Amino acid sequence: MKPLLSSVKTRTGLGVLLLFAVIAVIGPWIAPHSPSAMSPDILQPPSARHLLGTTQSGQDVFSQLLVGTRGVLVVGFLSAVIATVLSCVVGITSGYLGGLADETLSATGNIFLVLPGLPLIIIIASLLPESGNLVVAAVIGLTGWAWGARVLRAQTLSLRRRDYVTAARAIGEPTWRVIVVEILPNLSAVIISSFVGTVINAVLSVITLSFIGVVDLSEWNWGTILFWAQSNQALAQNAWWWFVPAGLCIALLGTALALVNFGIDELVNPRLRIPHATVSRGQRRRLPAPARRRTYMRVGFTAVLPDTAVPRPPDAPASAPPQPSAADFVPLGSPAAVKELT
Amino acid sequence: TSSPNAGRGTAKGPGGGVLTIGMPSGPQSENHNPFLNTSAGAALGYRHMMYEPLAMVNPIRPAEKPKPWLAQKWEWSADYKTLSLTARPGVTWSDGKPFTAEDIAFSFDLVKRHPSLNGSAVPYDSVKVQGDSVVLGFETPQFVNEANILSLFQVPKHIWQEIEDPETWTNPKPVATGPYTLDRFTPQGVTLKQREGYWKEAPEVGELRYTSYNDNTAATTALANGTLQWSFVSVPNIDKVYTSKDPAHHKAWFPSGLGIHGLWINTERGPFKDRALRRAVNLVVDRQLIHQQGQYGLAPAVESPTGIMLPAGEPFLAPQYKNARLKVDVPAARRILKEAGYSLRDGALHDPGGERVEITLTDPAGWADYLADLDIIKAGMEKLGIKAAVRTQTVEAWTEAFNNGEFDGTMHWTNGGSTPYDMYKNILDQEQLQAIGKPAAGGNQGRFTSAAAGRAITAYAAATGDDARAEALGTLQKIMVEEVPMIPTHANALGAEYSTKQWTGWPDEADPYAPPQPTQANSLDVVLHLRAAS
Amino acid sequence: MPQRTHHQAPPAALAAHALTKHYPVRRTARDLTSRRTRRVHAVDALDLTLHAGRVTALVGESGSGKSTVARLLAGLEPVTSGTVSLHGDAVRIRNYRSFRAYCADVQLILQDPFASLNPVHTIRHHLTRALKLHRGGMKGARLARALDELLEDVQLTPAARYLDKYPHELSGGQRQRVSIARALAARPAVLLADEPVSMLDVSIRLGVLNLLRRLTDSRDLAVLYITHDIASARYFADTTSVMYAGQMVESGDSESLTQNPAHPYTRLLISSAPDPDGPPEEEVPSTDSGDPPSLISPPPGCRFHPRCPSAMERCRSEQPPRAGLGDGRWVACWLYADPAGETATAREQEPAS
Amino acid sequence: MRFVLQRCAFYLLTAWAAITVNFFLPRMMPGDPVQALLARYQGRLSSEARASLTVLFGLDTDQSIWSQYVSYWDRLLHLDFGLSFTFFPTPVADVIAGSLPWTLGLVGATTLLSFLLGTAAGVVAGWRRGSWADALLPVTSFVSAIPYFWLGLIAISLFAVKWPLFPASGGYDNALIPAFDAYFVPSVLHHAALPALTIVLSAMSGWVLGMRNMMVTVSSEDYVTVAHAKGLPERRVMLGYAARNAVLPSVSSFALSLGFIVGGTLLVEMVFSYPGIGFILFQAVGAKDYPLMQGIFLIITLTVLAANLIADTVYVLLDPRTRREG
Amino acid sequence: MTRDAHPTAGRPVLEIRGLSVAYGTGDKAVQALDSVDLTLHRGEVLGLAGESGSGKSTLAYGATRLLPPPGVITGGEVLYHPRSGPPGDLLSMSDDQLRSLRWQDLSIVFQGAMNSLNPVSRISDQLTDVIRAHQPDLPRTERLARAADLLRLVGIARDRLDDYPHQLSGGMRQRVMIAMALALDPDVVIMDEPTTALDVVMQRQVLARLGELRDRFGFAVVFITHDLSLLVEFSDRIAIMYGGRLVEEATAQEIYRLPRHPYTHGLLNSFPALRGERRELTGIPGSPPDLNALPPGCILHPRCAHAMRVCSGRPPELATPPADAPSARTVACWLHHPLAAAPAHLTRSADENGS
Numbered sequence A: 001m002k003p004l005l006s007s008v009k010t011r012t013g014l015g016v017l018l019l020f021a022v023i024a025v026i027g028p029w030i031a032p033h034s035p036s037a038m039s040p041d042i043l044q045p046p047s048a049r050h051l052l053g054t055t056q057s058g059q060d061v062f063s064q065l066l067v068g069t070r071g072v073l074v075v076g077f078l079s080a081v082i083a084t085v086l087s088c089v090v091g092i093t094s095g096y097l098g099g100l101a102d103e104t105l106s107a108t109g110n111i112f113l114v115l116p117g118l119p120l121i122i123i124i125a126s127l128l129p130e131s132g133n134l135v136v137a138a139v140i141g142l143t144g145w146a147w148g149a150r151v152l153r154a155q156t157l158s159l160r161r162r163d164y165v166t167a168a169r170a171i172g173e174p175t176w177r178v179i180v181v182e183i184l185p186n187l188s189a190v191i192i193s194s195f196v197g198t199v200i201n202a203v204l205s206v207i208t209l210s211f212i213g214v215v216d217l218s219e220w221n222w223g224t225i226l227f228w229a230q231s232n233q234a235l236a237q238n239a240w241w242w243f244v245p246a247g248l249c250i251a252l253l254g255t256a257l258a259l260v261n262f263g264i265d266e267l268v269n270p271r272l273r274i275p276h277a278t279v280s281r282g283q284r285r286r287l288p289a290p291a292r293r294r295t296y297m298r299v300g301f302t303a304v305l306p307d308t309a310v311p312r313p314p315d316a317p318a319s320a321p322p323q324p325s326a327a328d329f330v331p332l333g334s335p336a337a338v339k340e341l342t
Numbered sequence B: 001t002s003s004p005n006a007g008r009g010t011a012k013g014p015g016g017g018v019l020t021i022g023m024p025s026g027p028q029s030e031n032h033n034p035f036l037n038t039s040a041g042a043a044l045g046y047r048h049m050m051y052e053p054l055a056m057v058n059p060i061r062p063a064e065k066p067k068p069w070l071a072q073k074w075e076w077s078a079d080y081k082t083l084s085l086t087a088r089p090g091v092t093w094s095d096g097k098p099f100t101a102e103d104i105a106f107s108f109d110l111v112k113r114h115p116s117l118n119g120s121a122v123p124y125d126s127v128k129v130q131g132d133s134v135v136l137g138f139e140t141p142q143f144v145n146e147a148n149i150l151s152l153f154q155v156p157k158h159i160w161q162e163i164e165d166p167e168t169w170t171n172p173k174p175v176a177t178g179p180y181t182l183d184r185f186t187p188q189g190v191t192l193k194q195r196e197g198y199w200k201e202a203p204e205v206g207e208l209r210y211t212s213y214n215d216n217t218a219a220t221t222a223l224a225n226g227t228l229q230w231s232f233v234s235v236p237n238i239d240k241v242y243t244s245k246d247p248a249h250h251k252a253w254f255p256s257g258l259g260i261h262g263l264w265i266n267t268e269r270g271p272f273k274d275r276a277l278r279r280a281v282n283l284v285v286d287r288q289l290i291h292q293q294g295q296y297g298l299a300p301a302v303e304s305p306t307g308i309m310l311p312a313g314e315p316f317l318a319p320q321y322k323n324a325r326l327k328v329d330v331p332a333a334r335r336i337l338k339e340a341g342y343s344l345r346d347g348a349l350h351d352p353g354g355e356r357v358e359i360t361l362t363d364p365a366g367w368a369d370y371l372a373d374l375d376i377i378k379a380g381m382e383k384l385g386i387k388a389a390v391r392t393q394t395v396e397a398w399t400e401a402f403n404n405g406e407f408d409g410t411m412h413w414t415n416g417g418s419t420p421y422d423m424y425k426n427i428l429d430q431e432q433l434q435a436i437g438k439p440a441a442g443g444n445q446g447r448f449t450s451a452a453a454g455r456a457i458t459a460y461a462a463a464t465g466d467d468a469r470a471e472a473l474g475t476l477q478k479i480m481v482e483e484v485p486m487i488p489t490h491a492n493a494l495g496a497e498y499s500t501k502q503w504t505g506w507p508d509e510a511d512p513y514a515p516p517q518p519t520q521a522n523s524l525d526v527v528l529h530l531r532a533a534s
Numbered sequence C: 001m002p003q004r005t006h007h008q009a010p011p012a013a014l015a016a017h018a019l020t021k022h023y024p025v026r027r028t029a030r031d032l033t034s035r036r037t038r039r040v041h042a043v044d045a046l047d048l049t050l051h052a053g054r055v056t057a058l059v060g061e062s063g064s065g066k067s068t069v070a071r072l073l074a075g076l077e078p079v080t081s082g083t084v085s086l087h088g089d090a091v092r093i094r095n096y097r098s099f100r101a102y103c104a105d106v107q108l109i110l111q112d113p114f115a116s117l118n119p120v121h122t123i124r125h126h127l128t129r130a131l132k133l134h135r136g137g138m139k140g141a142r143l144a145r146a147l148d149e150l151l152e153d154v155q156l157t158p159a160a161r162y163l164d165k166y167p168h169e170l171s172g173g174q175r176q177r178v179s180i181a182r183a184l185a186a187r188p189a190v191l192l193a194d195e196p197v198s199m200l201d202v203s204i205r206l207g208v209l210n211l212l213r214r215l216t217d218s219r220d221l222a223v224l225y226i227t228h229d230i231a232s233a234r235y236f237a238d239t240t241s242v243m244y245a246g247q248m249v250e251s252g253d254s255e256s257l258t259q260n261p262a263h264p265y266t267r268l269l270i271s272s273a274p275d276p277d278g279p280p281e282e283e284v285p286s287t288d289s290g291d292p293p294s295l296i297s298p299p300p301g302c303r304f305h306p307r308c309p310s311a312m313e314r315c316r317s318e319q320p321p322r323a324g325l326g327d328g329r330w331v332a333c334w335l336y337a338d339p340a341g342e343t344a345t346a347r348e349q350e351p352a353s
Numbered sequence D: 001m002r003f004v005l006q007r008c009a010f011y012l013l014t015a016w017a018a019i020t021v022n023f024f025l026p027r028m029m030p031g032d033p034v035q036a037l038l039a040r041y042q043g044r045l046s047s048e049a050r051a052s053l054t055v056l057f058g059l060d061t062d063q064s065i066w067s068q069y070v071s072y073w074d075r076l077l078h079l080d081f082g083l084s085f086t087f088f089p090t091p092v093a094d095v096i097a098g099s100l101p102w103t104l105g106l107v108g109a110t111t112l113l114s115f116l117l118g119t120a121a122g123v124v125a126g127w128r129r130g131s132w133a134d135a136l137l138p139v140t141s142f143v144s145a146i147p148y149f150w151l152g153l154i155a156i157s158l159f160a161v162k163w164p165l166f167p168a169s170g171g172y173d174n175a176l177i178p179a180f181d182a183y184f185v186p187s188v189l190h191h192a193a194l195p196a197l198t199i200v201l202s203a204m205s206g207w208v209l210g211m212r213n214m215m216v217t218v219s220s221e222d223y224v225t226v227a228h229a230k231g232l233p234e235r236r237v238m239l240g241y242a243a244r245n246a247v248l249p250s251v252s253s254f255a256l257s258l259g260f261i262v263g264g265t266l267l268v269e270m271v272f273s274y275p276g277i278g279f280i281l282f283q284a285v286g287a288k289d290y291p292l293m294q295g296i297f298l299i300i301t302l303t304v305l306a307a308n309l310i311a312d313t314v315y316v317l318l319d320p321r322t323r324r325e326g
Numbered sequence E: 001m002t003r004d005a006h007p008t009a010g011r012p013v014l015e016i017r018g019l020s021v022a023y024g025t026g027d028k029a030v031q032a033l034d035s036v037d038l039t040l041h042r043g044e045v046l047g048l049a050g051e052s053g054s055g056k057s058t059l060a061y062g063a064t065r066l067l068p069p070p071g072v073i074t075g076g077e078v079l080y081h082p083r084s085g086p087p088g089d090l091l092s093m094s095d096d097q098l099r100s101l102r103w104q105d106l107s108i109v110f111q112g113a114m115n116s117l118n119p120v121s122r123i124s125d126q127l128t129d130v131i132r133a134h135q136p137d138l139p140r141t142e143r144l145a146r147a148a149d150l151l152r153l154v155g156i157a158r159d160r161l162d163d164y165p166h167q168l169s170g171g172m173r174q175r176v177m178i179a180m181a182l183a184l185d186p187d188v189v190i191m192d193e194p195t196t197a198l199d200v201v202m203q204r205q206v207l208a209r210l211g212e213l214r215d216r217f218g219f220a221v222v223f224i225t226h227d228l229s230l231l232v233e234f235s236d237r238i239a240i241m242y243g244g245r246l247v248e249e250a251t252a253q254e255i256y257r258l259p260r261h262p263y264t265h266g267l268l269n270s271f272p273a274l275r276g277e278r279r280e281l282t283g284i285p286g287s288p289p290d291l292n293a294l295p296p297g298c299i300l301h302p303r304c305a306h307a308m309r310v311c312s313g314r315p316p317e318l319a320t321p322p323a324d325a326p327s328a329r330t331v332a333c334w335l336h337h338p339l340a341a342a343p344a345h346l347t348r349s350a351d352e353n354g355s
């Protein structure tokens, strides 16, 4: 986890995510108004009373945004949990076991990949009598695991041939332990990364579903805000405060998740993490143009630090060191390390 | 150039300019069969510009006598079991052949033979041609179906008799009596051109351009910038979004017929089993707010406690309700409840048995206007201490629950028609009465049980005189007012947005000769009234 | 290191008879539809015996099936045909329980010290699992003592310094010793060491080999030492066997085999090995068709014949039989199979050394 | 060849499974098309119409689900998808034929375009890692996180309403007849510009990120260093060595992305009133129009499978390692 | 072998002076090379050996500026002496100068042949694109002919030109890389463990071919390997590295017979010989140095049996030991200081040695 936190991108992402998480928890309490409460202030632009203005029926947009955060996060994360668990079970099992089990499981996954996602979700959602957040999360989760399973299967396939897995088998570990203890932890970065990806997808899906009015509108989320804004043609009424903030929140949440994913990508693939500049901007500016280019880390043209960039240790002797004396040439006897291997 | 598009867009029809009409109906597929409600002609309304009815019924003035159209006159027998219709002379089909009584008879025979085309389920029995007249025979009095019969589209026998399967025929080259003929069709829209030899005075509008938009927003945008001249879409805050963009020309008029919307309540189960509660709630529903916020100020609120829309239904009102008007009266509602043994503890209403009164209001997810209405109703109920919740369902689940009587309260519509009979039958029909859990698709989903209502409905349909009808209707109104089987809220508006910039002569408050909606049969009448703006 | 000469071979610990392994070229259900099934003949009818207290080296070309033999002997893959017997009893692995019983006696050290330890687990985890599985669910102080002993055996002392390290914190030689410790934790009778030192530099390599040798002597272990480094086989193993294209071509006492190779392939191998004090340059055979044979359709007859400088007509059609050269040495080559002039032909072909 | 045959067998299996799912899913949905139609008209169709519609749609016949399944296949194999309910009695095939070209034209072209542009941008961003190109990353991830419909609606309100540069809806000027001429084609392009722009913008970023990461990974492969060591011109190293290898994973996800397009199509077509198949599908779902739903699903499934097959083949062409001899 | 056949032989062709390389910058940087001096002469094979992690590859790639990030050159210069004209410093050349020098004058064979060839393009393309880049005027057919010639040089039939890398065996790929390295007739070829992936038979073939080609074209080779036997057999001079520094440099036979550095001595005593007497192998005790925490003074001293007090205080300098005074061999060890009492096995002179 440490290297993950060392990246600025990840820290920013996690920070924003944390902010949203806090809002998700306390949003309903800190909301200045009830999100559904109607008031005579119809379609007011942002003001001190209504930070983000009001809707057609006088509801407070800011409160809706605060209260709606929970729905988005719950659906996003719950469906990602469902999808991730499914993709782990399917992907890792089929990757590890191989043979007929693999063929069957990956064929199933492929069917889910081939069926168009959103329409499928719409159909399944309309199949069910109710379409509250939990149901929607379940539907998104159940239809969204296939991609992750495919990635995990490929990873597992390559891990399965790793020597340490063979070694674990060779000392007599039972299969389930090999999978859970030896393979799973090595997939954690991939799993987290696919989890984050699924969250982004799930958030976009639930918002889309809310927007086209397929899900329960009595539970507030950013998508329902957009639904009401759109069905009341907020943009045509120039009520940008009704339409724009929810969209920006979604984009912000998505960006935060993407930034976290960057960090994870860098964790999995350290090549992505390598710094680029070798000297500070100030130092570079002082260099002549041809030398400046040489200070960038690039493949194929190793950076060459200008002499000024390497600070000499302060205690480096300026004059010739004193010659060693005879006393310095007395053997010390066998060092400890020598005894170690004989 | 040889391109069919050369010079398009600026083209003027033989009679002059172009009228653009649009509906938010999504992409269309080519189907000009006038009998099919699934056709592009129905979705956009252009079927009315080609196929004409026998008479033009004005649903916003149902008490007025229909305007004779392809039938010069019609006459009922005294028992309302025989109707004789006289064909208008001098009318020709767009292929030049004359229109005769044979065609009328054929059209009636067609729907009689094909129940699937008989959309209003009129029980035709016999069809006979007598000279230039057609005589229709029925087994029961059909006064209540008069408008349905007179509105039937007239199709040319010489073409349709060849068609084996009229249900699945898309009628690619429509031949009809109307002033316009099909010019071209694309999934995105249809163009009609004026034809020669229309039996009435030729309209000034030379070309009709129908566009199908995918949703309200798109249509509204087009209305606002003037691309679209005539449409019917729900526009929120219509002043700001539409009218104010060109106050001189952008007009919207939303008159009502007799169909309404309201809160259907389950009188068989739950708190609404109790009449007192129904009456009390009826008194706290803020219909003005529903009109303003839920319906964007478009569909008018129901004012008469009978549920009959005014002014369309004015002539039908029973004398004792002539001046009765609905208004929010919380103290009265509280009084009713108190008298019935309800008690208010800590702001929470408890029924005489001591139970907390809780009500769940449902409607499909995504039906924004209904949901907004429910929120307003809920707010009203809360004033009485009722614990109300609004839940959404999928359309399917909702429809099923509605038909099976598995709901407490839900916004739904009623049938319209040319008398309030259709609405009352829809709400009170005792023949449709079903136990909870059994589907009652045809009506009375609220499971309202009343022998008196059943008798009055039958009596109205069978009545042969105005007095008998008035009496039956009076009984129904009384039941509606006193028993509150359903809480009416607002009209099923027949309105539209139109621009007077290029065309004038639209129907309006001052001259309500027709509902302005472009998908109504009267749209033809409207087009015939249009004059180029000077 | 003292020179060992065993006149009486100790009892066989692990013996393989006619061991064969063919891999289907693509192992999928879809292959069933095609008539022709192509297989990699990774190991063909191989006999091999490991004796307690002795090290047997297995050398041979890359891809000749050495690792496959190790995996088969360790019971990690089903054999295509042939038998393996442990202490004289035929081995039959049917389920997890029988496999566990078997691997308590036979342990494998995998080729690559960098890959055979799980990067996410500490050294303690690796060793604890082995102890728990094979020494009856050890716990607490007993476990701690056993761990200390194990690490001491492989000279990773003090044990505490290594136990909680992760593999990436150890050098290659240290990792290799952890792998060995893990294999030894089961107290096996047979240790299969697959190129245990290939990735190490010479000084570390030496330490590991010395360790294995010591354990063989002190515990009466039977060791299979697979390697490319023939000099180390000479130095370290009692017996050396040579594989070529899935088959064993020569076997015998390490010293005599390396100094006096009989099979043309062994000779090629040994003359190719770099040697600073090496033989004069003209000794080095220069064949350009040095590419290894296809194992999918191996050459008929002697598999070495396409590259063999002394190939004869019968080499192309008939598999050569084993010819004994005395002292437990044998070679599978037509040059030595002629019953009439067996020794004479062999002498003639031996390189002068 | 053998590889292609194997893939074909696999695709047939997937197609069968997907088509079967297509059959069962809509039938499991509650409600029927007549109710859906009535609900759609919200009182503008009287309840008397119910009986006539039931007869019209042929819903009054009772058939076991199994015999329905058999006749479903029978009709499919004769390329008969039945009549749509929503557009009764237009054959499903006609409805699809009318809308598919628009979807393929707009979404297909823009998907390809965004793939190409995104990949190209990714190549540069990955190659010039650490320079100004890195500033692209947060921007792209922000853009890719914006819900498409939101972007589209904002675009409309800005570029069609506020500054009316583009039409707000439709696929062409309604006054024109579809034809390949100097009037219709520019109209189509003008109408497609705004939706295309927004699609490209929101779909591109995914490719940029994927390609950029692959470029960085591949750039440190030995063969790229070798290419540098060979003193090849930078362009050649970047394109011929790094990008050529880095693009492989993108190619295979591109095929899969074709499956996700249709989901997005729905929104494009809703937002821009574009006459494509996604909106039709949405309508079909709302109207319980099984024949149409099945038809569209079938088309989508088959196109995606076909696209996958093509992508697989292209992959084989691009990556010689997957070509197996014998 | 005739090694001094070329007229220009003996003159320096590549001079590395005080090359320092670090991985990373700032606090976490690992100093992998510390002021390494090394000179390569025309036509010679210079072997480079040492413990794994001692910086052999870093030296090879650093000198050619091919070290991938986060490798950074922190000091020194690398002078290339062309056949005519003044020497140029590789480390201060512009990209374009470097590009035109690369492969034309200085080519390199990377460690794994599997990863050195572009998996998606044909062998012929990879052989000809380098020719095209440096000799743009050569027509296509001639480039192809040259590619075929090159393959023939390393014993591969010309019909393999159209193959992809995966269709060749490991040995063939290695030979393709060697052929490619010779495509432009360079002055210097650097080879980093070119044969570790091969078995001994294949290794022998590849090296034999390389030796022949060198005799023909007279390029100089830097040859890196772990395999001391191979190194002694194949190279003219050997440099031994330890912990990012050069510790000893001498002719192959000198290193093999008379190692002067305790580390070299330890290495030579760690590998068994295939023939001759079975000798006692002692190895080198201890473990490799941690580059992040190098011991002060001579970095070998914690592992050195002959360590003196001075060894932990000051790093020894690379110098010619007095015993070898006129020769060019150098060693960095205090034991050869006049004041030190070095053990006999490190100071024997050539005549004392029995062989």
Ligand SMILES: Nc1ncnc2c1ncn2[C@@H]1O[C@H](COP(=O)(O)OP(=O)(O)OP(=O)(O)O)[C@@H](O)[C@H]1O
Pocket (backbone or CB within 6 Å): C023, C024, C040, C041, C042, C061, C062, C063, C064, C065, C066, C067, C068, C069, C295
């Ligand atoms: N799982 C497998 N499926 C198919 N072929 C395999 C499999 N494992 C090994 N082979 C093939 O079997 C042959 C023998 O492989 P093996 O790994 O035993 O060789 P080796 O002698 O250990 O080689 P090296 O010295 O390179 O380690 C090779 O041709 C290899 O490609």
Ligand SMILES: Nc1ncnc2c1ncn2[C@@H]1O[C@H](COP(=O)(O)OP(=O)(O)OP(=O)(O)O)[C@@H](O)[C@H]1O
Pocket (backbone or CB within 6 Å): E023, E024, E030, E032, E050, E051, E052, E053, E054, E055, E056, E057, E058, E059, E069, E070, E071, E226, E291
């Ligand atoms: N990317 C890196 N980051 C940090 N340290 C590195 C990196 N690459 C190499 N090193 C360190 O630099 C030192 C020199 O590595 P180098 O690869 O040059 O060694 P080598 O002598 O070639 O070893 P081998 O014989 O194993 O190839 C090693 O200690 C290594 O740990």
Ligand SMILES: [Mg+2]
Pocket (backbone or CB within 6 Å): C066, C067, C068, C111, C194, C195
């Ligand atoms: Mg092996």
Ligand SMILES: [Mg+2]
Pocket (backbone or CB within 6 Å): E056, E057, E058, E192
């Ligand atoms: Mg190296």
